[in-house]
Amino acid sequence: MSDRMRVKICGLTSVQAVADAVSSGADYVGFVFFPRSPRHLTLEQAAELASDVPDGVVKVALTVDADDAALDALLAQVPIDMLQLHGHESPARVAEVRARYGLPVMKAVGVADADDLLDLDAYLAVADQILVDAKPPKTAVLPGGNGLSFDWRLMQGRHWSKPWMLAGGLTPANVARAIELTGARQVDVSSGVEASPGVKDSARMRAFVSAAHAF
Numbered sequence: 001m002s003d004r005m006r007v008k009i010c011g012l013t014s015v016q017a018v019a020d021a022v023s024s025g026a027d028y029v030g031f032v033f034f035p036r037s038p039r040h041l042t043l044e045q046a047a048e049l050a051s052d053v054p055d056g057v058v059k060v061a062l063t064v065d066a067d068d069a070a071l072d073a074l075l076a077q078v079p080i081d082m083l084q085l086h087g088h089e090s091p092a093r094v095a096e097v098r099a100r101y102g103l104p105v106m107k108a109v110g111v112a113d114a115d116d117l118l119d120l121d122a123y124l125a126v127a128d129q130i131l132v133d134a135k136p137p138k139t140a141v142l143p144g145g146n147g148l149s150f151d152w153r154l155m156q157g158r159h160w161s162k163p164w165m166l167a168g169g170l171t172p173a174n175v176a177r178a179i180e181l182t183g184a185r186q187v188d189v190s191s192g193v194e195a196s197p198g199v200k201d202s203a204r205m206r207a208f209v210s211a212a213h214a215f
């Protein structure tokens with residue numbers, strides 16, 4: 001993987017949002033399969049949206065503690081390039097999913113303090129990529145997509161053997177600072193480019209991608 005800055009826009013829910021994300025220059029587009037999320041898609045909706053994504057843009061399915069039956073159904077119906085596991089999946093479960101489906105797997109790890117970064121090591125051995133996200137507060141309804149960031153200084157001086165992506169509370173206004181502080185070469189955004197929960201804003205997507213791709 002080259003060191004070119006890559007951007008993922010997650011939680012797309014309409015044909016127009018997919019078109020806008022692609023034309024803004026997103027490298028990855030994410031579809032959420034988690035019924036409690038305002039960005040949740042049915043398999044039929046996701047199949048339609050995925051069919052509009054050109055080759056070269058990575059289609060990511062975000063799932064939360066999904067079992068084999070749910071993943072079997074998802075992957076039978078939606079042409080997905082990468083799985084993002086955003087729940088409490090153990091390293092063993094990550095390895096199992098990767099072997100069963102033969103797709104690259106990105107495991108999300110929630111970070112609130114330096115100790116949380118220790119959890120990351122166990123996943124480096126089994127995942128293709130790590131998504132470093134803000135740990136959700138105990139009261140949160142969603143395990144991600146809350147628009148919350150963590151102390152980016154925790155990432156300074158860290159080097160890992162696998163590609164990783166920074167997420168959590170990124171916006172067009174703060175993504176440059178986040179990249180400068182963390183050294184991230186991949187960034188992921190959802191709520192920071194929305195007009196309202198689940199509704200993406202095309203100008204904010206363009207501004208975000210352009211700010212990140214400037215690095």
Ligand SMILES: O=C(O)c1ccccc1N[C@@H]1O[C@H](COP(=O)(O)O)[C@@H](O)[C@H]1O
Nearest residue numbers: 010037144145147167168169189190191
């Ligand atoms: O976006 C969601 O609804 C969601 C639901 C369940 C798990 C994760 C979810 N989103 C992911 O969370 C991070 C950060 O999002 P944000 O930019 O802070 O809104 C990102 O990876 C989203 O894909």
